[in-house]
Amino acid sequence: MNSTDLPGVGWWKSTRSANNCACVEIAVLPGGQVGVRDSKNQEGPVLVFTPVEWDAFIGGVKDGEFDI
Numbered sequence: 001m002n003s004t005d006l007p008g009v010g011w012w013k014s015t016r017s018a019n020n021c022a023c024v025e026i027a028v029l030p031g032g033q034v035g036v037r038d039s040k041n042q043e044g045p046v047l048v049f050t051p052v053e054w055d056a057f058i059g060g061v062k063d064g065e066f067d068i
Helices: 051-062
Strands: 022-027 034-038 047-049
Touching: 047 051
Parallel strands: none
Antiparallel strands: 022 034, 034 047
């Protein structure tokens, strides 16, 4: 799926994101799904996660599972 397939969807990125930074943006999609895209390629592909998948990801981030 590309961003062009999602007209009218509101995208945002973290307030911790610096201007012109290599960031990701997220959007809440119909049905509660969450879309993730590259902020530098806003017309490019979108990864789509179910609410359960997104909650598991956020839980892993909070628990430090992805810390280097």
